[in-house]
Amino acid sequence: MSFKSVDEQLSVIKRGTVEIVPVEELKEKLKKSLQTNTPLKIKLGVDPTRPDLHLGHSVILRKLRQFQDLGHEAILIIGGFTAMIGDPTGQNKTRPPLTEREVLENAETYIEQAKKILDHSKTTIVNNNDWLGPMGFMDVIQLSSRLTVARMIERDDFSKRYHNNEPISLHEFLYPLAQGQDSVYLKSDVELGGTDQKFNLLVGRDLQRAENIEPQVCLMMPLLVGTDGSMKMSKSYDNYIGIDEPANEMYGKSLSIPDDLIFPYFELVTDVPAEELPALRENIGKDPRNTKHHLAFTITRMYHGEEAAAAARKHFEETVIKKNIPDDAPVIEFKSGSEHRLMDIIADAGLTGSNGETKRMMKQGGISINEDKISDPNHSIQFSEGDELELKVGKRKFARLVSAS
RNA sequence: GGGGGGAUACCAAAGUGGCCAACUGGGGCAGACUGUAAAUCUGUUGUCGUAAGACUUCGCAGGUUCGAAUCCUGCUCCCCCCA
Numbered sequence: 326m327s328f329k330s331v332d333e334q335l336s337v338i339k340r341g342t343v344e345i346v347p348v349e350e351l352k353e354k355l356k357k358s359l360q361t362n363t364p365l366k367i368k369l370g371v372d373p374t375r376p377d378l379h380l381g382h383s384v385i386l387r388k389l390r391q392f393q394d395l396g397h398e399a400i401l402i403i404g405g406f407t408a409m410i411g412d413p414t415g416q417n418k419t420r421p422p423l424t425e426r427e428v429l430e431n432a433e434t435y436i437e438q439a440k441k442i443l444d445h446s447k448t449t450i451v452n453n454n455d456w457l458g459p460m461g462f463m464d465v466i467q468l469s470s471r472l473t474v475a476r477m478i479e480r481d482d483f484s485k486r487y488h489n490n491e492p493i494s495l496h497e498f499l500y501p502l503a504q505g506q507d508s509v510y511l512k513s514d515v516e517l518g519g520t521d522q523k524f525n526l527l528v529g530r531d532l533q534r535a536e537n538i539e540p541q542v543c544l545m546m547p548l549l550v551g552t553d554g555s556m557k558m559s560k561s562y563d564n565y566i567g568i569d570e571p572a573n574e575m576y577g578k579s580l581s582i583p584d585d586l587i588f589p590y591f592e593l594v595t596d597v598p599a600e601e602l603p604a605l606r607e608n609i610g611k612d613p614r615n616t617k618h619h620l621a622f623t624i625t626r627m628y629h630g631e632e633a634a635a636a637a638r639k640h641f642e643e644t645v646i647k648k649n650i651p652d653d654a655p656v657i658e659f660k661s662g663s664e665h666r667l668m669d670i671i672a673d674a675g676l677t678g679s680n681g682e683t684k685r686m687m688k689q690g691g692i693s694i695n696e697d698k699i700s701d702p703n704h705s706i707q708f709s710e711g712d713e714l715e716l717k718v719g720k721r722k723f724a725r726l727v728s729a730s
Numbered sequence: 731g732g733g734g735g736g737a738u739a740c741c742a743a744a745g746u747g748g749c750c751a752a753c754u755g756g757g758g759c760a761g762a763c764u765g766u767a768a769a770u771c772u773g774u775u776g777u778c779g780u781a782a783g784a785c786u787u788c789g790c791a792g793g794u795u796c797g798a799a800u801c802c803u804g805c806u807c808c809c810c811c812c813a
Contacts, residue, residue, distance in 0.1 A: 578767070583769080
């Protein structure tokens with residue numbers, strides 16, 4: 326394995342980072358690694374509680390991937406043990422702990438999806454239950470003696486909750502310790518995390534130092550803002566773009582982000598080469614529309630390939646811009662000569678949640694057949710041979726009604 | 731161990747015997763507009779029913795009453811303060 330120069334490596338590593346603590350130590354580690362031809366151990370802990378990965382997760386996974394491409398060792402820790410505690414970070418409520426079985430199932434789904442981003446053949450996957458599980462009560466007490474309560478409630482979310490009279494369970498204090506113990510056990514050189522993980526990552530440093538292990542460098546990535554443009558991307562805010570989503574969804578959702586997120590998305594979630602970033606930044610001001618389409622295309626291509634991305638673009642143009650119904654709209658067949666109420670057709674096809682919703686949409690002009698808005702709930706259709714009608718329900722649901730003999 | 735507060739629709743939060751399918755905000759959905767599935771504005775937001783209306787819903791189980799989310803009894807869960 327031959328490594329690139331320290332400076333070359335640093336420029337890749339720094340892309341999109343918020344903070345590297347301390348960056349001098351990282352340089353030292355890289356230098357030493359280069360001299361001794363030994364890869365650094367890069368640690369990323371993942372919480373197998375919500376197995377649907379989205380672009381927000383991809384930010385940090387991509388960073389890990391970049392380390393892999395530089396020749397370093399990526400260690401993905403499945404937080405099997407910690408998930409059974411429930412990480413309080415960023416939660417205003419205590420998260421319900423998972424059972425061991427759920428953890429394993431989730432972990433599998435997680436890894437399956439992470440493969441799309443990581444170089445799987447070069448990823449070391451471990452479960453922290455392997456070393457945290459066997460620890461005894463005395464071990465835990467000794468570990469917890471390393472930190473003080475004052476240090477703990479320094480942490481932003483703890484202090485907020487404390488001052489807002491919201492509950493903090495004692496076991497939540499153990500979470501950063503458990504995570505830090507991972508660093509001790511693995512002797513990690515670098516740990517990756519979101520900015521919300523800073524405290525936990527620093528605890529890892531403290532614990533390693535206490536054990537006379539060379540402390541890890543902490544690398545923080547920004548939390549990706551979701552498609553709503555205000556909150557961090559998260560499934561629970563429904564502002565996410567899942568990496569498993571169909572190409573059309575991915576393309577459309579990418580386009581729905583506010584303009585000032587275009588650049589961060591290019592930088593954090595796409596593989597466009599660093600040299601192209603400055604030009605892209607300029608284009609956003611000049612031509613936001615096409616730059617955003619370029620972004621949507623790039624993201625979709627990364628997960629679905631060139632062809633699917635092109636198709637998704639076309640689909641978007643057809644349905645959203647031209648307001649046509651797409652070629653792949655489901656086809657529903659009816660016997661020629663039969664008569665059906667439109668509301669029943671919509672209900673049978675499951676295009677709305679209830680008849681009440683259908684009626685509401687009719688009243689609001691959301692339902693049309695061949696461009697004609699239908700507002701009569703009793704509207705019915707008499708099918709005759711060769712009929713082909715285009716049904717639109719709202720802006721994103723379509724069907725083609727055809728009559729067969 | 732003692733004292734106090736709370737549980738309402740997807741979320742937050744009003745409502746303390748009929749005017750409550752339940753104020754309001756967020757979210758969602760729809761329409762207009764737009765480079766956009768953004769922003770903005772407007773409308774809408776339990777189920778069934780063309781409608782009239784019927785039914786289910788306010789932590790759980792009972793009870794009082796012509797009538798309860800609202801009153802009573804028991805239960806479960808949660809939070810805070812003092813020690």
